[in-house]
Amino acid sequence: MPTRPTTRPSRSWVPMRPDHPFGPQTLPYGSFTGPDSLPHVGVAIGDHILDVTVAWRMLAVTDEDLFAAGSLDRFLAAGPATWSHVRTALIEWLCDASYRESVSPFLLPAHDVSMLLPFTVADYADFYASEHHAANLGRMFRPGSKPLTPNWKHMPIGYHGRAGTVVVSGTPVIRPRGQRRSAAGDVTVGPSLRLDIEAELGFVVGVPTAMGETVALDDFDSHVFGVCLVNDWSARDLQAWEYVPLGPFLGKSFATSVSPWVVPLSALRSARVAPPPRDPKPVPYLDDSQEAAWGLDVRLEVALNGTTISEPGFAQMYWTAAQQLAHMTVNGARLRTGDLFASGTISGPTKDSRGSLIELTWNGLEPLTVPGGRRTFLEDGDEVVITATAPGPAGTRVGLGEVRGTVLPPPAPPARSGAPSAHEGTR
Numbered sequence: 433m434p435t436r437p438t439t440r441p442s443r444s445w446v447p448m449r450p451d452h453p454f455g456p457q458t459l460p461y462g463s464f465t466g467p468d469s470l471p472h473v474g475v476a477i478g479d480h481i482l483d484v485t486v487a488w489r490m491l492a493v494t495d496e497d498l499f500a501a502g503s504l505d506r507f508l509a510a511g512p513a514t515w516s517h518v519r520t521a522l523i524e525w526l527c528d529a530s531y532r533e534s535v536s537p538f539l540l541p542a543h544d545v546s547m548l549l550p551f552t553v554a555d556y557a558d559f560y561a562s563e564h565h566a567a568n569l570g571r572m573f574r575p576g577s578k579p580l581t582p583n584w585k586h587m588p589i590g591y592h593g594r595a596g597t598v599v600v601s602g603t604p605v606i607r608p609r610g611q612r613r614s615a616a617g618d619v620t621v622g623p624s625l626r627l628d629i630e631a632e633l634g635f636v637v638g639v640p641t642a643m644g645e646t647v648a649l650d651d652f653d654s655h656v657f658g659v660c661l662v663n664d665w666s667a668r669d670l671q672a673w674e675y676v677p678l679g680p681f682l683g684k685s686f687a688t689s690v691s692p693w694v695v696p697l698s699a700l701r702s703a704r705v706a707p708p709p710r711d712p713k714p715v716p717y718l719d720d721s722q723e724a725a726w727g728l729d730v731r732l733e734v735a736l737n738g739t740t741i742s743e744p745g746f747a748q749m750y751w752t753a754a755q756q757l758a759h760m761t762v763n764g765a766r767l768r769t770g771d772l773f774a775s776g777t778i779s780g781p782t783k784d785s786r787g788s789l790i791e792l793t794w795n796g797l798e799p800l801t802v803p804g805g806r807r808t809f810l811e812d813g814d815e816v817v818i819t820a821t822a823p824g825p826a827g828t829r830v831g832l833g834e835v836r837g838t839v840l841p842p843p844a845p846p847a848r849s850g851a852p853s854a855h856e857g858t859r
């Protein structure tokens with residue numbers, strides 16, 4: 433385990449409450465619509481956003497216009513030396529009061545701006561790294577079999593998702609349509625009747641690899657820039673009918689929401705914790721017993737219509753992000769800047785730490801009561817907000833912000849499908 437740095441980050445001269453999760457210990461990066469209506473890169477500081485696209489041009493003593501395009505893409509690709517150089521400059525600008533006059537003009541009130549998807553999502557993969565979640569889903573999807581499949585403790589199980597439907601927090605989620613099979617065995621087409629959430633962390637790749645290259649466990653920090661929050665919306669009825677034999681397809685490809693802020697790994701050093709013990713010992717490329725292996729003590733909160741329904745903790749995840757990246761590249765598949773891989777649903781051992789509704793309501797048998805009524809799965813109009821924080825240096829908290837989404841009804845089916853009633857089923 434690496435030692436925890438204990439130096440307190442300097443206070444910022446930007447006015448904010450002292451325990452603000454977006455204090456100078458955090459400095460997450462995002463993209464927003466600037467005053468000129470174009471995308472700009474911003475860094476959150478308290479309740480403000482520093483317009484980095486403009487500030488970098490005016491203040492940085494470098495020719496490199498890293499942030500001109502208004503997305504994080506070029507910065508992500510630039511790699512660890514640049515990430516660290518920029519963070520050092522930002523800390524100086526925002527904590528050294530002698531910069532107040534030169535930097536203040538580039539601060540905007542955060543509530544005035546609209547946030548954009550922070551980077552171009554290249555490939556999107558989603559893992560399944562919580563033992564509690566995997567066992568719960570196994571019990572519900574495969575009753576009569578062992579909860580964990582025989583491969584689960586040998587490799588981080590995952591699937592490739594749909595990068596083009598990754599959306600920024602706040603984007604409405606349209607209830608997906610698709611095939612589902614009733615308990616009686618009838619196959620119908622219609623809006624999902626079992627729309628669910630999955631509370632996850634996403635890891636954002638900056639530095640690419642070439643085809644054939646692999647990323648060893650201890651090379652993780654050379655490639656991965658930071659972390660965001662993910663809600664992997666899931667249509668459980670579509671999923672249950674389609675997933676054998678190739679895994680999730682349309683049940684998870686219609687929308688995946690991410691938080692607008694990407695928190696750099698360097699802000700999460702105080703949140704590193706030892707991963708749980710693994711039994712059996714993983715194969716050599718996944719064996720981190722000789723490495724400075726780490727999980728993250730990120731604590732999430734899931735709210736449905738304004739009421740907290742779960743508080744999952746990331747620290748107990750069985751597989752680490754470094755093991756996931758090593759696994760994802762062991763076959764030589766290349767990484768691209770903007771690859772996003774999510775942890776899998778974060779569920780703990782207790783009922784109030786489960787990261788999906790299918791677990792919280794035990795497959796719909798134990799409804800929850802929230803504003804709006806009793807819920808098993810999501811109704812149209814429901815709003816889900818996932819927030820998270822992690823320990824920062826010297827007693828501070830590092831905020832990961834939030835990922836938010838409201839469910840909208842699907843548009844009417846195309847007219848040429850005729851009278852929908854026979855196959856639409858009912859909601």
Ligand SMILES: O=C(O)/C=C/C(=O)CC(=O)CC(=O)O
Pocket residue numbers: 558559560561562565566569570573630632664666675680684775776777
């Ligand atoms: O066990 C299954 O068949 C399905 C599991 C999931 O739906 C989980 C999934 O998408 C991965 C995760 O988020 O943990």
Ligand SMILES: [Ca+2]
Pocket residue numbers: 558559630632664776777
């Ligand atoms: Ca998932």
Ligand SMILES: [Mg+2]
Pocket residue numbers: 593663664665666684685686687688
């Ligand atoms: Mg998804």
